[in-house]
Every structure is written in structure tokens, then in C-alpha cells.
Amino acid sequence: MTESIISVRDLTTRFFTDAGQVNAVSGVSFDLYGGEVLAVVGESGSGKSVTGRSLMDLIEPPGAIVDGELWFHSPELAADLTDHPDAVDGDFVDVRAVSPAVRRSLCGTEFGMIFQDPGAAFNPSLTVGEQIAEAVECNARLARGETYGLSNLLRDVLSPASSFVSPESFERAVDLLERVDIPDPAARADEYPHQFSGGMLQRAMIAQALAADPTVLIADEPTTGLDVTIQAGIIELLDELRIDTGASILLITHNLGVVADIADRTAVMYAGEFVEVGPTDRVFDHPANPYTEGLLGSLPTFDDPNAPITPIPGNVPNLLAHEMPPGCSFAPRCPAATDECTATDPELEPVATDSSHRVACIHADIAADAGSSSLADSTLRPIDTPAPERGDVAYE
Amino acid sequence: MSNEPAPVPQDSPGRTAPDRGPSAPLLRVDGLQKHYVDDQGLADWLLSNDPGRVRAVDDVSFDLYRGETLGIVGESGCGKSTLARTILGLHEPTAGRVEFTGTDVHEQVATDRKRFARRAQIVFQDPSSCLDPRMTLREIVREPLDIHQVGAKSHRNETVADLVERVGLSTDHLERYASEFSGGQRQRIGIARALALDPELIVLDEPTSALDVSVQAQILTLLADLQAEFDLTYLFISHDLSVVRYLCDRVVVMYLGRVAELGPVDRVFEDPSHPYTRILLESTPGRGARAGDRKAATTDIPSPRNPPSGCRFHTRCPVVVPPETYGAAFERDAWPGILEYSRQVRAGRFDADALATLADRHGVDPEDEVALERAIRDRCSIPQPLTDEIAEDLLGASLAALVSGDTETALAMLEADFASPCAATAPPFVEVGSEHRAACLRACEQDGER
Numbered sequence: 129m130t131e132s133i134i135s136v137r138d139l140t141t142r143f144f145t146d147a148g149q150v151n152a153v154s155g156v157s158f159d160l161y162g163g164e165v166l167a168v169v170g171e172s173g174s175g176k177s178v179t180g181r182s183l184m185d186l187i188e189p190p191g192a193i194v195d196g197e198l199w200f201h202s203p204e205l206a207a208d209l210t211d212h213p214d215a216v217d218g219d220f221v222d223v224r225a226v227s228p229a230v231r232r233s234l235c236g237t238e239f240g241m242i243f244q245d246p247g248a249a250f251n252p253s254l255t256v257g258e259q260i261a262e263a264v265e266c267n268a269r270l271a272r273g274e275t276y277g278l279s280n281l282l283r284d285v286l287s288p289a290s291s292f293v294s295p296e297s298f299e300r301a302v303d304l305l306e307r308v309d310i311p312d313p314a315a316r317a318d319e320y321p322h323q324f325s326g327g328m329l330q331r332a333m334i335a336q337a338l339a340a341d342p343t344v345l346i347a348d349e350p351t352t353g354l355d356v357t358i359q360a361g362i363i364e365l366l367d368e369l370r371i372d373t374g375a376s377i378l379l380i381t382h383n384l385g386v387v388a389d390i391a392d393r394t395a396v397m398y399a400g401e402f403v404e405v406g407p408t409d410r411v412f413d414h415p416a417n418p419y420t421e422g423l424l425g426s427l428p429t430f431d432d433p434n435a436p437i438t439p440i441p442g443n444v445p446n447l448l449a450h451e452m453p454p455g456c457s458f459a460p461r462c463p464a465a466t467d468e469c470t471a472t473d474p475e476l477e478p479v480a481t482d483s484s485h486r487v488a489c490i491h492a493d494i495a496a497d498a499g500s501s502s503l504a505d506s507t508l509r510p511i512d513t514p515a516p517e518r519g520d521v522a523y524e
Numbered sequence: 525m526s527n528e529p530a531p532v533p534q535d536s537p538g539r540t541a542p543d544r545g546p547s548a549p550l551l552r553v554d555g556l557q558k559h560y561v562d563d564q565g566l567a568d569w570l571l572s573n574d575p576g577r578v579r580a581v582d583d584v585s586f587d588l589y590r591g592e593t594l595g596i597v598g599e600s601g602c603g604k605s606t607l608a609r610t611i612l613g614l615h616e617p618t619a620g621r622v623e624f625t626g627t628d629v630h631e632q633v634a635t636d637r638k639r640f641a642r643r644a645q646i647v648f649q650d651p652s653s654c655l656d657p658r659m660t661l662r663e664i665v666r667e668p669l670d671i672h673q674v675g676a677k678s679h680r681n682e683t684v685a686d687l688v689e690r691v692g693l694s695t696d697h698l699e700r701y702a703s704e705f706s707g708g709q710r711q712r713i714g715i716a717r718a719l720a721l722d723p724e725l726i727v728l729d730e731p732t733s734a735l736d737v738s739v740q741a742q743i744l745t746l747l748a749d750l751q752a753e754f755d756l757t758y759l760f761i762s763h764d765l766s767v768v769r770y771l772c773d774r775v776v777v778m779y780l781g782r783v784a785e786l787g788p789v790d791r792v793f794e795d796p797s798h799p800y801t802r803i804l805l806e807s808t809p810g811r812g813a814r815a816g817d818r819k820a821a822t823t824d825i826p827s828p829r830n831p832p833s834g835c836r837f838h839t840r841c842p843v844v845v846p847p848e849t850y851g852a853a854f855e856r857d858a859w860p861g862i863l864e865y866s867r868q869v870r871a872g873r874f875d876a877d878a879l880a881t882l883a884d885r886h887g888v889d890p891e892d893e894v895a896l897e898r899a900i901r902d903r904c905s906i907p908q909p910l911t912d913e914i915a916e917d918l919l920g921a922s923l924a925a926l927v928s929g930d931t932e933t934a935l936a937m938l939e940a941d942f943a944s945p946c947a948a949t950a951p952p953f954v955e956v957g958s959e960h961r962a963a964c965l966r967a968c969e970q971d972g973e974r
Contacts, residue, residue: 385810
């Protein structure tokens with residue numbers, strides 16, 4: 129297995145609404161490895177999208193990331209930040225601990241985001257080319273170390289018609305549109321979002337996310353609302369990009385078929401927590417958590433039409449802190465629940481047969497020597513072990 | 525929540541075709557057309573221009589038998605929903621007939637809409653937009669009973685309570701508003717409302733596409749149970765082939781307003797005769813094909829406003845029939861490349877800019893026409909030279925026109941010299957198996973051989 133690019137530890141995102149505190153993401157930990165596709169699946173309201181948006185630092189009031197570390201593999205940045213020992217561990221930088229300006233310089237450049245529903249994510253009054261070029265331009269200016277100062281503000285106020293986008297950036301936008309297989313990209317760049325079909329707009333959205341050659345792509349429901357034929361094309365494109373650019377993809381989706389087609393590993397999310405993580409074929413063929421089993425059992429199997437489907441009873445809990453069931457959140461809907469389940473909240477632990485496959489269920493067949501901390505698992509980089517001191521390195 | 529039914533493993537519903545007996549079909553759709561015609565502006569009227577028309581449903585025919593579930597699948601914009609609404613008399617057809625138990629639906633609707641509404645109902649796609657937010661669960665389900673004055677008022681409340689329990693909701697929630705229910709529960713309300721008048725036919729317009737898989741499974745098993753209990757006939761519209769395979773007995777595959785293939789679900793999905801059905805099946809995710817192994821149909825769907833001539837699918841079809849003048853060797857070696865070439869020319873992928881990029885990528889001089897032609901042949905995998913000499917000359921002329929910058933002539937030459945019968949003739953709907961029909965020239969060929 130290659131090195132991890134991102135190590136998320138105990139990510140906790142909450143929303144403080146009038147109805148009460150919503151625990152959208154509750155202590156999620158995972159690693160994203162270089163060049164892999166990690167799928168996060170779950171029902172609506174399970175916290176998938178909030179997890180993705182938390183990584184991009186896109187949580188707005190009344191929501192907030194209240195806890196967690198987001199270690200990003202970036203030797204260059206780590207070398208720059210030697211005066212912030214708390215935020216650096218070896219080649220990893222804790223994106224949550226650095227200054228907002230540094231964090232801002234990562235989102236959009238190192239982390240690209242493909243938003244859900246491109247029809248709503250694009251500005252209807254700007255051409256598609258302009259919007260992609262804007263992303264290119266922002267990145268280029270960031271790379272040159274420019275910030276938005278008083279002179280920029282004055283220029284924009286005094287001559288609002290002058291374009292922010294340079295011709296070079298626009299050219300690059302056209303190249304990006306070509307990269308995502310949009311026919312006649314030069315002409316399409318001058319069109320407005322409403323002139324694009326749903327599938328084409330999703331491709332344009334991917335082009336925008338690619339503007340700065342990101343190392344991590346976060347794709348939030350990239351195929352939802354598209355026809356199967358168009359969906360297949362988008363999945364194909366994502367897979368191609370992963371191979372060509374070596375980017376890692378965090379694929380957030382509720383479509384288990386899409387996951388089976390493209391994901392290397394799958395994380396199943398329920399009520400703000402990861403309940404099972406592992407290689408996709410292990411999770412699909414030998415689900416260890418009853419919830420995963422339930423999800424798979426609800427799906428009509430195309431190639432075996434006589435197989436019965438078994439719905440999971442009930443609904444996803446609404447994540448309000450005071451309405452969450454005690455112990456395991458799935459216990460009220462779980463066919464295998466016992467009294468013990470409502471007493472303890474299970475943690476992710478390696479499955480006995482395969483340590484790369486982890487599950488949060490007290491009834492699962494857990495490896496005996498799992499130890500107390502699930503993070504001690506060999507597949508996870510132990511963040512809590514101190515990084516070697518400079519003095520420890522032997523020089524000859 | 526407590527008001528959902530316990531999970532009961534369901535046997536797959538009615539896999540065997542229902543007993544049709546000698547009886548006539550419940551619903552017969554015959555040559556149905558529904559075109560939406562644009563408003564004609566004054567200028568158009570003066571110039572007597574024809575107003576534009578969207579051919580949403582164009583000559584669709586099928587029968588629906590009592591007790592069966594007929595699926596209608598296709599991409600968005602293929603006319604599935606328009607078809608459903610026209611069948612229910614919600615839209616006036618442009619041409620053709622819909623017969624329900626032998627009498628014309630649109631005559632029935634014109635004389636007594638309420639009478640017809642008691643026999644045929646619909647469940648809509650989006651459960652959050654089809655329920656009145658100011659009405660309670662009781663009012664929503666009782667409304668059809670009130671409008672049709674079914675029984676005494678006290679009796680209606682009993683009926684409502686029965687229905688609500690039957691679809692798996694709790695009678696404790698009768699006074700709640702629609703917004704207080706989850707998506708799956710709202711869809712149950714929509715189903716209860718459709719059942720209220722004890723109809724014979726229920727049209728289900730993508731009833732689970734807005735739902736999560738676990739809730740979708742709850743609704744699918746509920747629909748299967750209700751069908752058995754109330755002897756219902758379903759017309760099930762969906763774009764999810766797995767769901768159609770699970771619930772339906774027969775399926776209609778629609779493409780741009782026309783029926784591409786029709787037959788028993790198992791036969792259509794296991795041995796598809798129409799290349800469009802094959803593409804839909806291959807695109808269905810989670811069937812073991814990893815991304816990268818699959819050849820996706822990337823082409824945009826043409827608009828029903830200006831549908832392609834001949835077979836409507838020929839612009840995306842991977843197995844277009846070659847022109848008759850050339851032999852079998854031509855079809856095998858040269859035809860796929862020429863097809864790819866003509867599609868790219870048509871899509872404007874060989875304009876001046878694109879040619880410059882192509883030359884750059886192949887490291888040839890953009891002025892060197894011979895090298896550029898070779899690069900184009902390379903990109904479209906056209907063998908050099910073609911074994912058929914006449915074809916080689918014709919193709920060479922088109923390529924020469926293209927590299928000299930005259931895309932229109934190049935395309936015109938292609939269309940004249942390499943015209944496929946698929947672009948010229950609309951394929952007839954032929955029998956490809958028992959009760960299994962498809963509209964494809966390839967299927968006709970097989971039919972002829974047999």
C-alpha cells in the first residue's frame with residue numbers, strides 16, 4: 129500500500145441549530161492513500177457530505193468543526209512551518225492547526241472539490257469558461273504569492289467590467305474542458321451553464337476542480353441525478369483522471385453500484401460515524417457490520433432477479449444530539465441488537481480475518497489482539513507516536 | 525421510528541407472466557403521439573414558418589394486461605413521463621388512441637373525468653412536491669374519497685385509517701402535516717392516496733428515485749404486497765434497470781419518444797436485441813464491470829425537438845448497419861473507423877483549431893496534408909489503405925476536403941457515399957422472440973435469416 133496523503137483523526141463537526149445540537153460528524157478517523165479511490169457511502173443524512181465539506185474547510189455557521197486533526201502529506205509545507213511544531217509531524221501538516229491563510233492556500237489547490245448538483249453550483253450569469261478560468265486565475269495568483277489587497281479592491285470597485293481573468297487562464301480553462309472530453313471546448317467555454325446538459329455540466333465541474341492539479345479530489349455525489357449512460361461516462365472519466373494525474377479521490381455517494389465499479393476501499397457511514405471501512409470487495413462480499421449487510425440486502429441484484437430484497441426497517445436518526453439513541457446508533461434498527469448494544473458505543477476495530485478491514489460492532493468477529501486503540505492498526509499511520517527528532521538521525 | 529413495519533423477507537413478486545386468459549388487455553396504447561408545439565410568433569405566422577415541435581412521444585403502441593407490472597425505462601427526456609400522463613388523460617394526445625377496458629380514455633375523460641379517475645391513479649416521483657403542505661395526513665388521504673363522495677363521512681375516516689395502516693404508517697400520525705414525514709413516509713402517503721378509490725390501474729412514475737436504497741426496498745416490497753392484495757395492475761416508470769428487473773413482468777425500452785424494445789423482463793435483459801438496451805445494461809453500475817473495462821456511450825442525447833432521421837438511435841449506435849454497396853470485409857475492417865470519422869466530423873472535432881492541435885500532437889507539419897490525413901485516420905483507427913478501392917477513393921476525397929478546411933464538403937461527401945440504411949429508414953418493429961419485439965435493422969436481418 130502506498131503512503132497516505134491525508135490522515136483524518138477524530139473529525140467532529142456539529143451544527144448548532146434552533147432545534148438543538150446536530151452531531152453531523154462524530155469522531156471520524158481515516159486515511160486516504162495516494163492514488164486510491166475511497167468511497168464514503170451511506171443514506172441521506174448520515175454525514176457523508178459534511179465530512180467532505182469539513183475537509184475542504186467549507187463548514188459555515190451555525191456549523192463548526194469542533195474537534196479533529198487533518199494531517200496532510202506535504203514535505204514542502206512541513207519544511208516551511210518548522211516554527212509551528214504543533215502543526216507538523218514529519219512530512220505531515222495538520223491543516224486544522226495552521227493559520228487560516230495557509231489552510232486557504234491548500235483548499236482548491238491541493239484539495240479539489242466536485243460539488244453535488246452542478247446545476248446549482250455554477251453561477252448562471254457567468255460563462256462556464258469564465259468560471260473555470262477564475263479558479264485557474266486564483267490558483268496562479270496564489271502561486272505567485274499575491275493576496276487581495278487594497279489596490280485590487282479599488283480596481284474592482286472602479287472598473288467592475290475589467291476582467292479578473294487573464295487570457296492565459298482562459299486558455300487553460302479551454303484546455304481543461306478538452307481534458308474532460310467536452311467536444312468543441314473553445315466554443316463551449318463561451319456558453320452559459322444553462323446551455324450545458326447535466327452530464328456536460330458535471331464534466332465542466334470536474335474541469336474546474338482540476339484547475340490547480342490537486343492531489344486530492346473530493347467528489348460529492350458526482351453522478352446523482354444523471355442517467356446511467358451519462359453516469360457511466362463520468363465514472364470512466366474519474367477513473368481515467370486518477371490514473372493520469374495520480375490524484376486520490378474521496379468519492380461520496382449513496383449509489384453502491386458506482387462504488388463497486390470504481391472504489392478501491394469503501395467506508396460505510398451511519399449517523400455521523402464510520403461503521404465499517406475496508407477493501408471494496410471485502411466490504412461487499414463479507415460485510416461485517418449489520419448495517420452494511422442491510423444496505424446491500426436492500427438492493428435489488430440485477431443478475432439474480434429472484435433474490436429477495438430485505439429492507440432495513442425504520443429511518444436514519446435525525447442526528448439531533450438529544451434524540452440520538454444511546455450506545456450504537458444503529459441498535460434501534462438492527463436485527464442483531466442486544467441489550468449490550470445500547471450500553472456501549474462500538475469503535476472501529478480490525479476484523480479477525482483481515483486487518484485492512486475494520487468494523488464498529490460489538491458482535492463482529494474482531495481480531496483478538498486488536499488492543500485498546502483502533503488507531504494502532506498497522507494500516508494506519510500512528511499519528512500519536514512522536515516524530516523522530518532531528519538529533520536522532522545519524523550523520524556519517 | 526416505530527411506525528415502520530418489521531422487515532419481512534419478500535419473495536420476488538410475480539416472476540411468471542400472469543395468466544392473461546382470453547380476456548382483452550386492460551390498457552391498449554395504439555400509435556400514441558404527443559407533440560408539444562411551440563407558440564407561433566407573428567413573424568413566423570407572416571412567413572408561414574412551421575412552429576417548432578417537441579416530439580415527446582412519437583408512435584408508441586403496447587398492451588397492458590390485468591394483474592401484470594409493465595416497466596417503462598429510458599434516459600431522461602425519452603418521453604416516459606409524458607407517456608404516463610397522456611395515458612391517464614392528463615394530456616390530450618396529438619394522435620393515436622389509448623383504450624382502457626375497450627373504450628377510449630380521452631372520450632371517457634371528456635365525458636366524465638371523475639369516473640375514469642376512480643379506475644386509474646398515479647403515484648408521483650417527488651413525494652415532497654406532490655403533497656399539499658397545508659393538509660394533514662388524514663385530509664390528504666380522505667380528499668379523493670370526499671371528491672368522489674364514497675360512502676358516508678364516518679365511514680370515510682375508517683377507510684382512511686385502514687389505508688394508512690395498510691401502507692405502514694401509524695394512525696397516531698393522522699393529524700400531522702406532510703412536512704413532518706420523511707421522504708419514504710411521504711411516498712407511503714402518496715401510495716395510500718392513490719389506493720383510496722380502489723383503482724384497477726396505478727401508474728408509478730419513478731416512485732423510488734428520490735429515496736435511499738433502504739427506504740426504496742421498503743417501498744418496493746410494499747408495492748409488491750399491495751399488488752397481490754388488491755389485484756392491481758402497475759405501469760412502472762423508472763430509469764433504474766435493477767428495480768425494473770425486480771418488480772416488473774414485462775418492460776418497454778423507450779428512446780427519444782419511440783419504443784426500441786419490448787418484451788418479458790428476463791428475455792429483454794438477458795438477451796437484448798436492441799443495441800440501446802445493451803448500452804443501458806452495460807452502463808448499469810455494480811454489475812461486476814470495473815470502470816475502464818466498459819465502453820461508455822459518451823455522446824450527448826439528441827433533442828426530441830429535432831430527432832435524427834431513420835432509426836433515432838443511429839447517432840449513438842455502436843453497430844450501425846454499413847452501406848449495402850460494400851462487402852462483408854468492409855464492414856469488419858473499415859466501417860467502424862469510417863463511422864467514428866463521420867461522427868467526429870459532424871461533432872465539429874476536426875475544425876481548424878482541432879486540426880492544428882492534432883498536427884501538434886502527432887508531430888507533423890500542419891501544412892503537410894498527407895501527414896495530417898494519416899493522423900486523422902490514425903485517430904479514428906481507419907486502416908491505410910482500405911481494401912475496397914472505391915471506398916478508399918471516396919474516403920480520400922472527403923479527407924482531402926477536410927484537411928483543406930472545407931468541413932461542410934467533407935461531411936456532405938461522407939453522407940452521400942457512406943450513407944447507412946439506419947439513417948435513412950426507420951426500422952420496423954419486428955418479432956425477435958416470443959412476445960419479444962425490437963425496432964432495429966439488425967434484428968430485421970436476423971428475422972429475415974430465420
